[in-house]
Amino acid sequence: MAAKALLEQVVTERLPKRQGANKCRVTIVDLIKVCQDPSASLPTYYAADLSRLPAVDINHCDVSAILAELQNLRAEVRALRHLTEDVAALREEIVQLRQLKSEIDGVRRDLTQLSNDVEQFPPLPTADSGEQMSVAVEDDGFIPARRKLFSDHATQLKVTGVSQQQPKKKHPPVVGSSSSNNRVTAVSTTRTVDIFVSRLHPMTSVAEVKECVDTIKGDDLAIDKVQCDQLKARYEHLYASFYVQLHVKSADMKRVLDLFMCEGSWPSGVLVRRYFPPKQRDG
Numbered sequence: 001m002a003a004k005a006l007l008e009q010v011v012t013e014r015l016p017k018r019q020g021a022n023k024c025r026v027t028i029v030d031l032i033k034v035c036q037d038p039s040a041s042l043p044t045y046y047a048a049d050l051s052r053l054p055a056v057d058i059n060h061c062d063v064s065a066i067l068a069e070l071q072n073l074r075a076e077v078r079a080l081r082h083l084t085e086d087v088a089a090l091r092e093e094i095v096q097l098r099q100l101k102s103e104i105d106g107v108r109r110d111l112t113q114l115s116n117d118v119e120q121f122p123p124l125p126t127a128d129s130g131e132q133m134s135v136a137v138e139d140d141g142f143i144p145a146r147r148k149l150f151s152d153h154a155t156q157l158k159v160t161g162v163s164q165q166q167p168k169k170k171h172p173p174v175v176g177s178s179s180s181n182n183r184v185t186a187v188s189t190t191r192t193v194d195i196f197v198s199r200l201h202p203m204t205s206v207a208e209v210k211e212c213v214d215t216i217k218g219d220d221l222a223i224d225k226v227q228c229d230q231l232k233a234r235y236e237h238l239y240a241s242f243y244v245q246l247h248v249k250s251a252d253m254k255r256v257l258d259l260f261m262c263e264g265s266w267p268s269g270v271l272v273r274r275y276f277p278p279k280q281r282d283g
Contacts, residue, residue, distance in 0.1 A: 004030075011041075015030050015031075081235070082235065190250065193256050194277065195272060195274065196271075196273050198239060198241040198272075206228045216266070225247040227245040230243075231243055
């Protein structure tokens, strides 16, 4: 009855007054009809303190929102899975660098010990000092030991340094670039630039990769032929990899490499590097 009195204060129509033994049940039905009426203007209440609300059962949760969040989380985990190989390669390089550093430190210690031994080497008499050294006896006879002091020679090398033969200066070949002399012409040579493109969407096609290559090269760069082949990826449902071969003139090879190996030329997140085809083994 108190709820009925409160509801009559916010609605325009007056609720009927029920009589009889089932008046409470019928009154509750009237209240539910008014609350479910879309044309009725009822006040909205909010919970200022969420901790006072009772725990929500699993039957009243939005399972679709939870499933969407779970799918997004799985997609992120699958996208990060391909970074495992890069992390393993970096760890291997770190181990190799540590081993190389330990070897370099060992060589430095040996050089320091050798330098100290040279400084503490006892002086030997020479022919100028008037002293005669002992003679070493071997199977083929007597061998005189009057030679130059090793310590003096090492000291002299510290002062003068070790003389090294200067390498011969090489004259590299030159490539002509003049356009005034047209009596003779050079033969047209072509080079191939092999590129490995990965981390693309699994549904990417060969035609789309070729279209991307045409967009990167633009109109001012001439490419004779573009060949694109799709490679078999380890996880085909996660990403796709392609082998792109560009046939260009030898004079334009450096420009092509600088353009296609620039991170600003490719879409965000795409992995690009030089491709080296596997060597064919004989037999």
